[in-house]
């Protein structure tokens with residue numbers, strides 16, 4: 400390997416299933432070392448993970464990068480959004496973190512939405528109508544179901560700022576991830592005291608929200624050698640905000656990310672405020688906005704259906720009229736927290752491969768429907784640049800071909816696979832070099848990769864999926 404041209408920086412992606420770490424040459428964007436360590440998520444209706452495991456996974460993944468990691472001059476941590484981390488006075492988790500895909504807080508969500516005056520009030524004030532994913536609903540759930548745990552919390556954090564604090568010893572968060580809590584107002588760009596009061600959360604438990612380009616601190620002495628004490632630590636951000644940075648995204652470009660969650664988003668200079676709640680009006684990790692829609696059932700749901708059918712995930716077949724809405728664990732987009740999966744149109748002639756293809760179609764359909772609304776929030780047209788396909792699923796041919804067939808758009812798959820970790824690395828490089836991190840990523844050419852021409856949109860499948868969703872609303876919306 401050639402010697403790096405510039406200083407080294409570390410980008411960390413602490414997402415739902417694993418932590419990934421990259422050591423990157425800040426001058427060229429070349430990845431000089433990488434590491435990865437898995438996370439455990441509790442099964443059943445709980446979606447919880449131990450923050451201590453994230454910390455150990457971060458140490459393992461960075462440790463796998465070897466000497467390059469200890470030579471790095473700056474580091475940044477991006478994390479799965481929304482998770483509720485509660486800490487005691489010693490900085491230890493009071494209990495496991497409640498994750499973004501845990502829908503048990505749906506009743507608390509409904510009560511909070513009503514208490515502030517309904518969806519429109521939330522959209523105008525916070526930028527988003529909270530889904531049960533949002534941290535504020537999880538805090539309300541905790542206070543109701545485990546009041547002793549809520550009382551024991553002396554600090555409330557998001558996943559990425561918990562990890563950043565472990566590195567620096569100082570609490571801090573950023574506007575991007577703060578915008579997914581539900582208690583940060585997009586209108587005033589500050590914590591909303593009325594909402595905190597409604598949720599029963601003392602603002603003193605929250606970290607300061609740092610501005611774009613500020614440092615969270617430096618790696619503290621106590622950290623026994625896996626990073627060099629004094630290394631600069633950037634604010635970090637939510638994983639979707641980091642991927643937007645990592646792609647150097649500009650208004651007019653749209654992203655479809657296929658991971659544990661499915662997300663569609665773009666960046667915008669206009670502050671989003673969608674009262675239907677489909678589009679979350681997140682802040683980005685700079686000074687702009689990140690209108691985004693998120694589904695709960697993406698790669699894991701389709702992989703589960705492949706496993707039920709005993710098929711490889713690529714073993715799909717075209718044809719037939721089977722329709723699947725793979726809402727295995729409730730769904731966020733559309734807002735159907737109590738939904739379960741639906742299969743309709745099965746016939747004697749239906750094959751297993753067609754059922755699997757139907758699951759892909761169902762997962763992609765909900766994302767593409769939401770993408771139209773995401774783009775509408777920017778006030779600009781749909782744009783004619785290719786749809787950027789990222790996340791673990793972007794490696795799959797079945798995913799890519801389903802997106803092409805149901806979108807009718809050109810699709811580009813960035814060759815750089817780890818856009819969240821790269822975005823965090825770009826943030827670290829931006830801090831170190833005094834540059835805009837998105838400009839750093841554009842200089843690194845992270846979005847480049849094979850492009851696939853548009854194909855005719857499969858209107859028949861889209862109509863069938865729309866009809867199935869509309870027809871099944873009463874069934875899918877019911878609380879069992």
Ligand SMILES: Nc1ncnc2c1ncn2[C@@H]1O[C@H](COP(=O)(O)OP(=O)(O)O)[C@@H](O)[C@H]1O
Pocket residue numbers: 414415416417657658659660698699702712790791792793794795796798
């Ligand atoms: N070669 C592949 N083809 C299709 N899907 C893949 C491939 N490799 C990984 N995946 C999918 O990627 C998912 C993980 O994506 P990732 O973006 O890393 O998740 P997260 O960030 O939510 O932890 C897995 O659930 C798996 O289904």
Ligand SMILES: O=C(CO)[C@@H](O)[C@H](O)COP(=O)(O)O
Pocket residue numbers: 414415416478479480481499532579637638639658659660661662679693
């Ligand atoms: O809740 C959201 C976005 O609002 C999710 O996108 C989470 O941020 C989790 O991301 P992955 O682990 O699937 O990347």
